Amino acid sequence: MQKVLLLGNPTEHSLSPAFQQAAFDHVHLPWQYRTATVETSELPSVVALMRSGEIAGANVTIPHKTAIMPFLDELASSAKEIGAVNTIQIITGKRRTQLIGHNTDIDGVKSSITTQDVTMESSIASVIGNGGASLAVITGLQSLGVKKIHLLGRNIANVQEVIDRGWVTEIIPHDLTSISTSELTGLLIESTVIVQATSVGMTGGSAPNQSPIPNAVLESALNKSTLQQLLFDLVYSPINTPFLNTIHNMNVVGINGLEMLLRQGAAAFEIWTTQTAPIEIMRASLKEAAI
Numbered sequence: 001m002q003k004v005l006l007l008g009n010p011t012e013h014s015l016s017p018a019f020q021q022a023a024f025d026h027v028h029l030p031w032q033y034r035t036a037t038v039e040t041s042e043l044p045s046v047v048a049l050m051r052s053g054e055i056a057g058a059n060v061t062i063p064h065k066t067a068i069m070p071f072l073d074e075l076a077s078s079a080k081e082i083g084a085v086n087t088i089q090i091i092t093g094k095r096r097t098q099l100i101g102h103n104t105d106i107d108g109v110k111s112s113i114t115t116q117d118v119t120m121e122s123s124i125a126s127v128i129g130n131g132g133a134s135l136a137v138i139t140g141l142q143s144l145g146v147k148k149i150h151l152l153g154r155n156i157a158n159v160q161e162v163i164d165r166g167w168v169t170e171i172i173p174h175d176l177t178s179i180s181t182s183e184l185t186g187l188l189i190e191s192t193v194i195v196q197a198t199s200v201g202m203t204g205g206s207a208p209n210q211s212p213i214p215n216a217v218l219e220s221a222l223n224k225s226t227l228q229q230l231l232f233d234l235v236y237s238p239i240n241t242p243f244l245n246t247i248h249n250m251n252v253v254g255i256n257g258l259e260m261l262l263r264q265g266a267a268a269f270e271i272w273t274t275q276t277a278p279i280e281i282m283r284a285s286l287k288e289a290a291i
Helices: 016-026 040-050 077-082 105-114 132-143 156-163 181-189 215-224 257-273 279-290
Strands: 002-008 031-037 055-060 087-092 097-102 124-128 148-153 170-175 193-196 230-233 253-255
Touching: 002 016, 002 040, 016 031, 016 257, 016 279, 040 055, 040 097, 055 257, 077 097, 077 105, 077 132, 087 257, 105 132, 105 230, 105 257, 124 132, 132 148, 132 156, 132 193, 148 156, 156 170, 170 181, 181 215, 257 279
Parallel strands: 002 031, 002 055, 124 148, 124 193, 148 170, 193 230, 230 253
Antiparallel strands: 055 087, 087 097
C-alpha cells in the first residue's frame, strides 16, 4: 500500500490526515495519508524514500517548505512564484522518478474567495501580514483581477520587501504601528476583501484572543462601506477568531482558514491522483476533525 506523507515538524496538530484519507477512501484508492515529523537534516533520506516507489505524493509544512526545494527535480510555476513548496508530485518513470514541487496555497486562496458572493475584477483589497502566507494571498488576488492591494504590517521594511518582489497589481504599503485611525478606516471601507494573513488570534500562538485590527475600527469601516465585503481569516483555530467575531450580526460574509486548508488540500489531491477532489466528503471530514 502506497503512502502520501505530510513532512514537517511538528505535524501532530495537522487536520490534513482526516480529510485526505477520507478522500482516498471515497475514490477507492488504497493509499494511506501519514504524518512524518522530520528534522531538516533528515530530508535527504526522506527524498530517497520518495524515489523508492513506496510514496505516492507528499505535503510539506513548516519548517521545510523552502528547505525541500533543492532536493526536487522541478518546480511548478506556483512554487516559483511563492518561493516555497507545500505539495510534491511524484512521477515514476522507467528510468527515474521525478519529484515536482507545487504550491497549492494560491489555489486555496482563489477557490475560497471565488465561491463567495463577491466581485473581484477591478476591486480593491486589504491584506494584513507580510509573511509567506501573504505572498500566496497577493498572488491569488492578483490573478483574480484585483486592481489595488493595501498591504498592512507591523514591520514596514518587511512589507516593502514583499512589494519589491514585483507585482502587476498596485500594492500600497502601510505601517500598522503608525497608521491613523481615519486612514485605516478609509482603506478598509474601500476594500471588497480584507484578508488576515498573520498568526494573530491563533490558539496556542503568541497573540491569542487578539485581532491585528482594533475591533472598533474594523466594525466602523464595515458599517460605513457600501460594498458587498468579505472577511477572510487564514487562522482556523479557533474557528471563530477575534477578527471574524467583528462581523457578528452584520451583513458581511466571513470565512476562516479551514476553507483555505480544504481548498489547498483538494488541489493537492488532484495533483497526486489526477482525479476531481470529492470536496464535500473532504469538508465533512475536516469539520468533524476540527470540532
